[in-house]
């Protein structure tokens with residue numbers, strides 16, 4: 404159920420779960436992307452005459468009231484983005500929260516203090532969920548990026564109040580469905596990042612579903628090593644060689660073509676502008692570090708992208724934070740964005756580092772959809788259930 408199914412909102416109070424777990428430095432928000440993502444839902448509810456009570460977590464205070472983890476610094480940037488005042492309540496349940504809401508007119512916005520200041524939040528405690536539910540008439544979950552947590556404000560509340568997916572949650576689920584649920588084939592995946600060990604479930608799920616899977620970043624070295632390539636001094640999880648071979652075999656059986664590096668960019672250290680070179684796989688020296696995919700690898704990847712209708716991307720292809728080792732990621736990102744812009748490819752990306760890498764390549768606006776979710780995006784790519792989403796379906 405989406406917000407369009409929520410009727411007669413005038414005069415009602417909507418408890419809206421947002422993800423305001425934003426980057427902060429010295430008590431100031433340094434990236435307001437997640438605040439912007441929440442605006443369509445907040446505005447839609449205000450226009451319908453509802454009072455909006457925002458529920459969110461910040462960081463991991465583990466049930467304690469940690470002053471440096473207050474949501475108060477979010478008030479000012481949110482007021483600027485909304486062009487309206489936002490009232491802050493010092494607690495997310497009880498008299499403090501009730502008084503702030505009673506003092507707010509229809510169409511007004513209240514931000515409630517960090518739900519994780521209460522132990523009941525992460526325990527998904529029934530009494531805590533009930534105390535939250537007392538504050539509102541309906542529950543709107545607009546926090547896809549927290550939907551992998553079965554907490555009171557993401558899961559429990561949805562079982563008590565009439566529950567709806569907010570605008571950002573709806574957009575996110577539609578994009579993810581288009582990428583992996585019911586995608587237009589052929590589908591290509593790009594998975595990068597440092598370690599295979601953090602992405603095992605994800606790789607196993609993807610080889611069963613995709614037509615092509617490009618593996619990049621440090622994790623590709625483990626696959627190369629498993630194929631007998633000497634990766635020199637590169638990051639490599641040698642103990643996972645058997646697992647890498649199993650994944651390669653699984654891909655072969657399921658008809659998923661694995662695109663592993665056929666050439667690499669190496670250097671003797673990780674420093675901006677350091678001397679570097681392109682190497683064939685049989686030319687890697689003992690003290691070489693593989694820091695990016697080579698041009699031939701990128702050419703193969705972009706060719707496969709051109710043959711595909713859908714792309715799902717998680718993780719950079721090289722050490723993109725340290726130029727020139729951003730070249731492969733930049734080139735692949737630009738190609739994906741060009742194909743998406745011209746309607747030839749549905750290009751969906753997500754997961755912490757991925758957003759930073761696509762931002763660095765300057766292509767976020769041209770991708771079909773870039774998720775702001777980290778852990779939730781990965782768990783969804785792993786094929787795991789997301790309790791916050793399932794509770795909205797029940």
Ligand code: 3PG
Pocket residue numbers: 422424462463548549552776777778779
């Ligand atoms: C995130 O930033 O990915 C979400 O807000 C979830 O945060 P958590 O990992 O602390 O639950």
